[in-house]
Each structure stands twice: as structure tokens, then as C-alpha cells.
Amino acid sequence: MIPPAFEYARPETVEEAVRLLAEAGDEAKVLAGGQSLLPLLRLRLAFPELVVDVGRIPGLRGVREDGDTLVIGALTTHHEVIRDPLVRRHAGLLAAATATVADPAVRHRGTLGGSLAHADPAGDLPAVVLALDGELVAAGPEGRRTVPAREFFVDYLQSALSPDELLIEIRVPKADGWGFHYEKFHRVAQSWAIVGVAALVRREDGRIAEARVGLTNMGATPLRASAAETALAGADGPDPVRRAASGAAEGTRPGQDASASPEYRAHLARVLTERAVLTAAGMG
Amino acid sequence: MTHITVNVDGTTYEDDVEPRLLLAHYLRDRLGLTGTPIGCDTSNCGACTVELDGASAKSCSVLAVQADGCAVTTVQGLARNGELTALQRAFHEQHGLQCGYCTPGMIMAARDLLRENPHPTSDEVRHALEGNLCRCTGYQNIVRAVLAASGQQDGSGPADRTRDASGQQVTEEVTA
Ligand SMILES: Cc1cc2nc3c(=O)[nH]c(=O)nc-3n(C[C@H](O)[C@H](O)[C@H](O)COP(=O)(O)OP(=O)(O)OC[C@H]3O[C@@H](n4cnc5c(N)ncnc54)[C@H](O)[C@@H]3O)c2cc1C
Ligand code: FES
Ligand code: FES
Numbered sequence: 001m002i003p004p005a006f007e008y009a010r011p012e013t014v015e016e017a018v019r020l021l022a023e024a025g026d027e028a029k030v031l032a033g034g035q036s037l038l039p040l041l042r043l044r045l046a047f048p049e050l051v052v053d054v055g056r057i058p059g060l061r062g063v064r065e066d067g068d069t070l071v072i073g074a075l076t077t078h079h080e081v082i083r084d085p086l087v088r089r090h091a092g093l094l095a096a097a098t099a100t101v102a103d104p105a106v107r108h109r110g111t112l113g114g115s116l117a118h119a120d121p122a123g124d125l126p127a128v129v130l131a132l133d134g135e136l137v138a139a140g141p142e143g144r145r146t147v148p149a150r151e152f153f154v155d156y157l158q159s160a161l162s163p164d165e166l167l168i169e170i171r172v173p174k175a176d177g178w179g180f181h182y183e184k185f186h187r188v189a190q191s192w193a194i195v196g197v198a199a200l201v202r203r204e205d206g207r208i209a210e211a212r213v214g215l216t217n218m219g220a221t222p223l224r225a226s227a228a229e230t231a232l233a234g235a236d237g238p239d240p241v242r243r244a245a246s247g248a249a250e251g252t253r254p255g256q257d258a259s260a261s262p263e264y265r266a267h268l269a270r271v272l273t274e275r276a277v278l279t280a281a282g283m284g
Numbered sequence: 285m286t287h288i289t290v291n292v293d294g295t296t297y298e299d300d301v302e303p304r305l306l307l308a309h310y311l312r313d314r315l316g317l318t319g320t321p322i323g324c325d326t327s328n329c330g331a332c333t334v335e336l337d338g339a340s341a342k343s344c345s346v347l348a349v350q351a352d353g354c355a356v357t358t359v360q361g362l363a364r365n366g367e368l369t370a371l372q373r374a375f376h377e378q379h380g381l382q383c384g385y386c387t388p389g390m391i392m393a394a395r396d397l398l399r400e401n402p403h404p405t406s407d408e409v410r411h412a413l414e415g416n417l418c419r420c421t422g423y424q425n426i427v428r429a430v431l432a433a434s435g436q437q438d439g440s441g442p443a444d445r446t447r448d449a450s451g452q453q454v455t456e457e458v459t460a
Pocket of ligand 3: 380381382383384385386387417418419420421
């Protein structure tokens with residue numbers, strides 16, 4: 001279908017973008033890669049009066065180091081994330097999960113910032129940034145603020161960003177030495193996760209010293225499998241990992257749709273957590 | 285109206301367009317380049333795939349105003365003096381199409397793959413084309429055509445990559 005009519009602006013600085021957003025109130029939409037927004041417009045599920053195209057603002061694209069932290073510009077595309085040497089070295093989980101997103105053409109345009117701001121619990125990258133203990137930096141009329149991933153995803157398709165804020169960068173602590181794996185369960189190529197599990201594991205003396213597990217599509221927001229994470233500490237082989245993973249769905253509220261019932265999703269969360277952790281720990 | 289300048293298949297166009305105009309509609313309805321079809325409303329089918337500044341993009345999911353200042357290549361810009369490219373010829377020779385609706389998108393997506401990976405395995409071809417749907421062929425001859433264009437004439441390709449535990453293949457492999 002043809003999208004509804006809207007005004008279009010292409011600001012050249014973050015400040016100009018924020019000013020345009022603030023003036024428009026609730027009526028504006030940020031356009032980054034457009035790979036979620038364009039389908040919504042075509043299906044007439046969104047009716048912005050103003051589309052603010054931030055795609056060409058310089059400085060919001062690319063990856064740099066800041067001590068023990070990796071700083072990824074919000075406009076860095078999925079394609080760039082997958083190939084970036086710094087991401088691969090220090091946040092391999094993000095590169096691996098991003099390689100499962102959509103298809104090559106969508107990955108050329110879709111951005112990390114857009115995936116997070118969209119706050120779709122079925123998206124793969126929110127749970128990954130949550131597992132990485134990332135932080136999101138937003139720019140607004142009052143300046144910049146940093147929001148931990150744990151507080152960023154508020155509800156279904158709702159982030160902590162206010163309508164006049166722009167997500168500008170994503171900061172993730174370097175996960176050097178951590179094993180990782182993203183286990184995505186979906187029915188056909190290019191489709192969204194029915195459930196996905198992002199696992200990070202630090203090993204000491206052949207045991208799991210610490211584990212972090214992010215869950216995709218197990219509720220209205222991405223979640224951490226906290227009970228399983230606690231139980232995984234000290235696990236020294238496949239049996240203890242399986243027992244710990246049996247708590248992966250605790251505290252989650254998975255939804256019902258054409259692909260899966262809540263019970264089936266809970267089952268998937270347990271099985272995929274076991275697989276993801278075993279692979280991440282090199283025990284699989 | 286927003287003023288745009290776009291180079292399409294080597295010709296530069298200047299136009300005033302409504303911001304909501306999709307690049308696919310601009311190509312088809314304004315420039316008459318109907319070689320790029322539209323097959324869906326959900327950005328899933330890939331029929332509309334073109335190259336935008338050298339990388340594949342679904343032209344139904346890009347606004348014409350976003351292409352301002354960019355170079356677009358459509359399937360109609362590939363042949364030189366009526367001479368098909370090796371990839372186009374391979375689709376013809378390997379029977380990589382039936383109705384042909386998906387073919388422009390398949391060719392543009394396959395070009396993208398062959399640029400990065402000139403000798404793909406058949407699994408890599410399948411993964412590279414995961415954003416392109418075909419209702420007719422069952423994909424077999426499409427994969428064969430891409431392999432043939434990469435110089436792998438028997439169309440079987442090198443050994444397949446291993447699958448991970450979920451049975452899902454990891455093409456853009458990233459390991460610890
Ligand atoms: C066929 C298809 C399959 C897909 N499959 C998957 C999949 O398997 N897994 C997956 O995770 N994703 C999938 N996606 C979504 C894809 O990853 C999108 O790229 C991503 O969700 C949005 O990124 P974008 O840059 O395109 O954002 P846009 O579409 O431009 O924006 C999305 C939303 O975020 C807001 N926004 C964007 N950037 C900012 C910013 N910097 N600051 C504030 N707000 C912002 C916009 O206003 C909008 O509301 C798929 C998309 C398609 C079309
Ligand atoms: S028309 Fe289907 S993806 Fe563009
Ligand atoms: S040949 Fe008919 S859709 Fe592919």
C-alpha cells in the first residue's frame with residue numbers, strides 16, 4: 001500500500017533533530033533504517049505528521065573503544081555490526097545474533113539503534129544488549145542521559161525514550177574471555193524468533209563462574225533469566241547445566257500467537273537456554 | 285514536495301516527489317522502470333530488490349527521498365549493449381525462473397552475494413537469498429543458476445557447512 005502522507009525533514013545535527021522532535025510533540029517519528037517503520041507505514045499502522053530522517057547525521061555511525069567499553073553509534077547498520085572487528089573481538093554475541101536478523105538486504109539498511117528503539121520483544125537485539133549489560137545514550141532537549149538496558153525496555157514496543165529524544169549510542173562492556181551463543185528458534189528463514197536465548201558464560205577451572213542469559217519473545221519486553229543465571233554458577237557439566245536451565249522460564253510471561261502457546265514458549269526457553277549455555281561454555 | 289536527485293542505471297534524474305513516495309513506486313511509476321516489481325506489503329518477498337549505493341535494498345522499504353543523492357541500479361541497468369551478464373545468462377540457461385516475477389530481486393540479491401563471496405557453497409547461496417521468495421521454482425534451479433554464474437558448473441557446489449544444534453545454519457559465522 002501507499003503510506004499515509006507526512007512531512008519530511010532531514011536534519012544534519014543531533015541538536016536540530018531533537019529540536020524538530022520537540023516542536024512536533026507526539027506527532028513525529030524518527031526514521032533510521034526504515035526497516036520497521038516503512039512496513040508499518042505501508043500497512044497504515046502508523047500515521048506520523050512528520051518523519052525526521054536521522055539517517056545522514058554524521059557521527060552516529062561506527063564503532064569505537066572507550067577503555068573497557070565498546071561504543072556503537074545508533075545508526076550503525078546490522079551489516080556493519082556483523083563485520084566490525086571491534087564488535088567481533090569484544091562483543092561477539094552481538095555480531096552472532098545480528099547475523100540472524102532478517103536477510104541481507106534488510107541488514108544493509110536496518111540499524112542497531114532502530115532495533116532497540118523499536119523495543120519489539122521478538123527482535124533479537126534487545127535481549128542481547130540486555131545480556132551484555134549494555135547502556136543506551138539518549139539526546140534530548142535537556143542534553144544527554146544514559147539509560148541501563150534493564151530500564152530501557154518499558155513495555156511492548158515501548159522504550160524509555162520520550163518522543164523528543166534520539167538514541168545516539170549504545171555502550172557495552174567488553175566481554176573479553178566470555179563464551180557466547182545466540183540460539184534462535186524460528187520456523188522459516190528470515191522469520192522472527194518464536195523464542196531466542198542470548199547466553200554469555202565466564203568459566204573458571206572448568207566450571208561456569210558466571211552466566212548471563214537474555215530471553216527474546218518471552219514477555220512484553222526482553223528479559224533476563226535470573227533464576228537460571230543464579231543456578232548456573234558452579235555448573236561443571238551438561239547435567240548441572242540442564243538442571244539450572246529448567247528455571248529459565250521462571251518469572252516470564254510469554255504470549256500466545258499463531259506460532260506458539262505460552263506453555264510451548266516456556267518449554268522452548270528451557271531447552272534453548274540449555275543449548276545456548278552449553279555451546280557458550282564449550283560443553284556442548 | 286521534496287526535491288531529489290537520483291542516479292538510476294547511469295542516468296541522473298531530478299524530481300519533486302511526495303515524501304511518502306516509495307522508491308519502488310518512483311522507479312516504476314515515475315521513471316517507467318517496471319523491471320522492478322512489487323510483490324508484497326510486508327517487506328518480505330524481495331521482488332523489489334535493487335542496489336542502493338552498491339548494496340542490495342528492498343526498494344519498497346526505502347522512501348524515494350532517502351535515495352536523494354544516491355546511485356540506484358535496477359535489473360534493467362545490468363546488461364551492456366543488449367548483452368546479458370553472466371548471472372542473467374545463468375538464470376536463463378539453468379531454468380532459474382518460471383513466471384519470472386521474483387527474478388529481478390533474485391538477481392540483485394545474488395549479485396550482492398557474489399561480490400562478497402565469489403565462490404559460495406549452495407548453503408551460502410540459500411542463505412544469501414533468504415529475503416527473496418519464489419512461488420514457482422522450488423528454488424533448486426535458482427541456486428543452480430547462481431552457482432553456475434560463479435563458475436561452479438555442475439551446480440552442486442562445495443560441501444555444505446555444518447548445522448548448529450537447532451538445525452539452523454550460520455552463514456555469517458561468528459565464533460568465540
Ligand atoms: C522482512 C523483515 C524481517 C525482519 N526480521 C527481523 C528479525 O528476525 N529479528 C529482528 O530483530 N529484526 C528483524 N527485522 C527488523 C529489522 O531488524 C529492523 O532493521 C529494525 O527493527 C529497525 O531498525 P531500523 O533502523 O530499520 O529502524 P526504523 O524502521 O527506522 O525505526 C524503527 C522504530 O525505532 C524508532 N527509531 C529508530 N532509530 C531511532 C533513534 N536513533 N532514536 C529514537 N528512535 C529511533 C523509529 O521512530 C521507529 O519507531 C525484520 C525486518 C524486516 C523488514
Ligand atoms: S515488494 Fe516485497 S519486499 Fe519489496
Ligand atoms: S519464478 Fe515465479 S515467483 Fe519465482
